[in-house]
Amino acid sequence: MKETNHHTEAEKEPSTQKEEVVIRAKGIKKSFGKKQVLKDISFDLKKGENIVVLGKSGQGKSVTIQCVVGMLQPDGGSLEVFGEDITTMDDDELKQLRIKIGFLFQGGALYDSMTVRDNLEFPLTRVLKLKDQKEINKKVEGVLDAVGLLDAIDKMPSDLSGGMRKRVGLARTLIVNPEIMLYDEPTTGLDPITSREISELINRLQRKYEISSVIITHDMECARITADRILVMDDGKYIAEGSYKELEKSDNEMVRSFFNVSA
């Protein structure tokens, strides 16, 4: 928590050295009933890269990352994670893959019948099958320290604020050392100061744990702080791609509207 963050004052510069692709989506389609939510989604996520997906509510941003983690099956297209097509995986393969992917839900999705400690121990004992209590305690305290909430270790989720719940949710996903993080609107419902803290935390953790991330948001401050690359989604397709600076000067009215609202 004491390390300085050089990305807080200016938006991130696009990464040029990280080329290994961890997620490759090509022409993904997804419908719910008669409504086609994803029409043609294609993107690559490179190792160590943060991509931000911007778009209006109800455009299918969350559906995209739910497909990545196998919660939803795409109707068409191909979706490779670590070079393997997830649409053809069986339950066991999917379970193994999910250990490498962290998913932060909008509300944190903490197990409300358990304390913060039990929430963090849950994936260690059930997913990694750890038995040694000392090792478990060390991991729990380490990751809570990383998100700055060591004091809340024995609290119940109902005793935590919105920002704290998101931090604990983040800690719970990070505790199994995922290689990819999927953030579903990590700053929604938070005040600007806490939102900024969460965005900076995402960057710090990305560097500390060398994580590749997909961040779904419509918070432009979060996008500015965290994005190596931004994808703008409209009507089930990506209509623009680039760095924060590039998209800020976009000719596309829809893209510019995001930046104008935040200005």
Place this chain on the structure above:
Amino acid sequence: MEAQQELSGWRKWLEGMGDYVLFFTRFFRNIFTGGFEWSEFVRQCYEIGYRSMMLVGITSFIMGLVLILQLRPSLVELGAESMLPKTLSVSLVREIGPVITAIICAGKIASSIGAELGSMKVTEQIDAMEVSGANPVQYLVVTRILATSFMIPLLTVIGDAIGLFGGFLALNFTDSISFSLYFNKCIASLDFSDLLPAVAKTVLFGFAVGFVGCYKGYHSDKGTESVGIAANSAVVTASLWIFIIDAIAVQITSLLFYK
């Protein structure tokens, strides 16, 4: 147009049945695969069993008491007053005890399981478990269904005993009978064919309560209203299943034991 609507109704019903079968298969497979969640199972036994004991006890006590008060005038009229302990014990152990206990548990336990899992679904806790690579069916469903299947028979046995005690007190309002004589009369009137089928069907009642509660909660829609719907629907469906199982169990018991 009407035919289309009817077809769509049937399709929905068939889809629902398919979901039930699929959920049962997942439950059954998860009993034997992976590690069993002993600590959660014990916690659920405590929540389901111990915390329902007071309610089941009071209801059974009143039931035994009321049955004797209602039966007494008729049996006195027939000159069969001495049959009161036997009548009470057979009716309580064979039918009233298991069904009343199961219905109370459907109201208390199925609704609470439905609401708990429903709210976990709404707040994405079940999704979070699933995407973390953990097994929510093993942790949430298997433990709850097995706990209800194990605890409801136990509650029934305890409820039957308390009900018989209630009957003893009611008998002593008007007559005087010693506890040992009353108890001996009750026990003498019961045999293996009364106890075994009664306990066996409570295992099925317990299964129905746990299974329906878990199914309704696990498959609730997203939105706070769905939590209430899941809880309500769990009670109604579990109660219905209890009566259906009871009707079938009585037929089977009659064929096997009361020829």
